[in-house]
Amino acid sequence: MPMTEHMPSIASIVLLTMGGPEPLLVQHFRQRVCALDVYDLPEADLTNVRGLLIGMHCDQRQLQRTQTRLTEFVVHGGRVAVCGQIAHPFLPGLSRFTPLQNYCLEDLIVYELAPHPVWNGVVLDDLIYRRGVVGFYGRGFHIPLAGAVVVNGLGLTRLPLDFVYRLGRGEVLVHGGNDLWGYVADSTSAHRLTPQLLDWMECV
C-alpha cells in the first residue's frame, strides 16, 4: 500500500522523504522540487525527473532494495545527491561511512580541494561554523570510487567529505554530513548550496 494516497505529480527534482511534515526545501522551491515517500519510490514514474535528493534520514535498507532502479536512473543520465552517512550502500560507488574518532576542532575544518558549481561562492566558514557550533557539516568520510573528484576535504589529512563521480551517463554527488538543503534558510552564504544544487541537477 503506498504511503501517499495519491502519488504526487513529479517535478524535475524529487526529494525522498520519510513521512513527516512538508520539507522546508519543498516550501522554498515548490516549482522545482517535489517530495516522494521513500517507500513509494519503486512505483513512482521518474521519466521526467532529472535529479534525486536522498537525505540523511532515509531508510537505506529500502534504498538498497531499490538499488537497480536507482542505478538505472543514474546510468541513463540522472543526477543523484546523497547526503548523510552511508550504512547500507545503495548505488555503485558508494561505500560505508567511517566516523572520526575522538575528534577535535581541527579535524572538522573543511578545505576546498576542487571547484564545483554547487559550492560556488559558499564561504567554507559558513559551513564549518553554524551559529558558532561546529560539526554539522561533517564528522567522518566515505572512501570514494577511483576517478571521483573530491571537492571538499575534512581536517589536516583532507579526508574525502564531498565528492562527485560519473556513473554511466549520469553523476552522483556525495556529501558525508547533514543534508546540503538543510542550509536553505540560513542567513549566510551557505544558503547558496540549495539553489546551486538544484541548478546542477537541472543543467544535465
Place this chain on the structure above:
Amino acid sequence: MNRLSRIGILESGASYHTFALEDPRIASFFARQIYLPTLCAADLEDLDALVIADRLHPGLLRRQTATLLAFANQGRTLVVLGEVEAHTWLPGVDWEARPTNFWWWLEGTDPGVRQRSPDHPLWQFVTLPDVTWHYHGFFRPPGGSTPLVALEEDGHEVGQLLYEDSISTGGRLVVTTLDPIYHHGSNFMPAATRFLENLLRWLQCELADNRHG
C-alpha cells in the same frame, strides 16, 4: 543475544539506527532488533519492553498503532523516543513544536529544561545534564501521567520533554521528545549518548526488578 533482558528495539534502516545498533554499548541492551516496515505482532511476543527508536516513519507507525498499543495493554513497557509524531498515534497526548536552538550553550542562556519527580527511579541512572540539550517541541501528556523532564518558558512550565504514563494502557508508556539514537548513531553530541545509555540501563534494571520482585 543478551539473555538477561527482553527488550526489543524498532528501527527503520536510517544510517544512525544501524550505526547505533552496531555499537556494542547500545546493542547489548536488546534481545531483538525489529525492522519497522516488516513488523508483526509475533515479533513482540516474548518481549517485556519495546523501544521505538527516534525518527521512525510516522506513517508506518500509525499503521502499527493497534499492534503497539496491544503490546502495552498486555502490561508491558513501550519506550517512545522523539520525532515520531507520537501525538498522532499515542492516546491523550498533544504536541507543540518549537524552533530548534542548538547554540544556547554557547550563549550561556537557560534552555528551560527542568527535572520533575526527583524520586522516580529513572533519576538513579539519568542525570539532568543528560537530557539538557536542544529539543524540537514538547508534549502535554494525559492527566495522571508522571512528569520527568519539563520545559519552562519565561519561568512557566509549558509541557514535558519526558514523561511516564501508566494510566492510558494496561502497561506503561515512557515518552520523550528527545532523539538520542539519531545523535549517537551520527557521531554527534555526547549528552545524547549518555541519555541513551542511562535510559536503557534504567529500563533494564526495572525489568530485572519486576522479574525478581
